[in-house]
Amino acid sequence: SISREDLIAFHRRYVRPDNLMLAAAGDFDTESLVALLEQSLGSWSANGRSSLPPVPNVETTAKPGVYLVDRPIPQSSIAIGHFGVDRTNPDRQAIELMNQLLGGGGFTSRITKRVRSAEGLAYSVGSRFGTDGRQPGLFQVIALTRTDGTARAVGAILDEIKRLRDAPVPAPELDAAKEALTNSFLFWFADPTQAVRRLMLLEFEGLPPDYYQTLLDRYRAVTRERLHEVARRYVKPDDLAIVVVGDANALKPALSSFGSIRKILHQAPTVRTP
Structure with missing residues (x-):
């Protein structure tokens, strides 16, 4: 302790x-x-060693497949993803733009339009592709849905991932994603707290002083062809782990169509207070 x-x-x-x-x-x-x-x-002085212990390289043991966590609840929580990239990746802006288009852009993104708006399967759904860490982040799609719509939601998400890899996005769709990122950029510096945080990150991450001045140009420079290449390189359907938390008895038959199911035993943690 x-x-x-x-x-x-x-x-x-x-x-x-x-x-x-x-x-x-x-x-x-x-x-x-x-x-x-x-x-x-001014009188605060350092004593002794100051270096942080090195962070070990962690070899992932995550394996693709379907993982089911049994909880007798009427809704399911879905997480689909795999390991991604760190902040030094040269394709960082193209990856962020790709995620904006796939599931990170709210109601304008493909997954949200398909799973929520078109099929009514989830109120909360979206994707994230972590690109800002010193260690590789996660590509993940998260959704909350009812039990009887879980398999359909998983299938729709996988369809949209496949569609992104199969063909270049139409030019108007790419332009809309660029515009959305450009508009969101304005809120990064909406007040002094936001501004100082962003400028501090430049120093913390070792980024060049003109990083933010040139960021929008890097987004705008991404072509349909490059976005398609990035999607095929960094989104890997064969590496996806599909994790579902919900009623195992009701979910298992339909989820079996996505692969063999590895059932995870779940026990709620015990919290003791003095």
């Missing part, structure tokens, strides 16, 4: 000025703020 002494030791070792980044935005006099920071933090 973690003791009070463990927390104190952790704080002393890792919460230190040589591991700290501080940024500020707002209506203030810079010299006065710097003087105040010097007064408050």
Whole structure:
């Protein structure tokens, strides 16, 4: 168990000025703020080692297939995905644009239009392709649906993934996705808190100072052909794990059409309080 002494030791070792980044935005006099920071933090010194322990490379043991977690509830939670890329990937902007079009763009994205609007199978559905981590993120599609619509929802999601890989997207659809990303970019700097967070990320991630100034141009430069190439390279149907949480007895027959089912035993965690 973690003791009070463990927390104190952790704080002393890792919460230190040589591991700290501080940024500020707002209506203030810079010299006065710097003087105040010097007064408050100037005597804070680092003692001993400062380096964080290295993060080990983790070999994924995830295997493609259908995983069923039995919970006797009237709705199902669906997660479909595989490992993706890290933030150094040269195709990062094309991948983000691809995800915007597939399932990350709300009501304008293919999966949402198909699963929610056209077939009425889920109120909440969408995709994410993590591209901003130091370690590879996840490509994942998440959906919540009723039990009797679960297999249809899974099938529709897989169909849209396949369709994205099979043919280049129409030019108007690509243009709409670019416009949506461009419009959302404006909200990244909507207030001082957002602005300072984004600028801090430049330093934290080691990105060039003009990263945001050139970001929209990188989105606009993605062609239909490149998007199709990126979809075929990074979206891998054969690697997909399909995880469904719901009533196993009701779900198993229909989900078997997507592959052999690996049943995961689930036990709710026990939480004890003093």
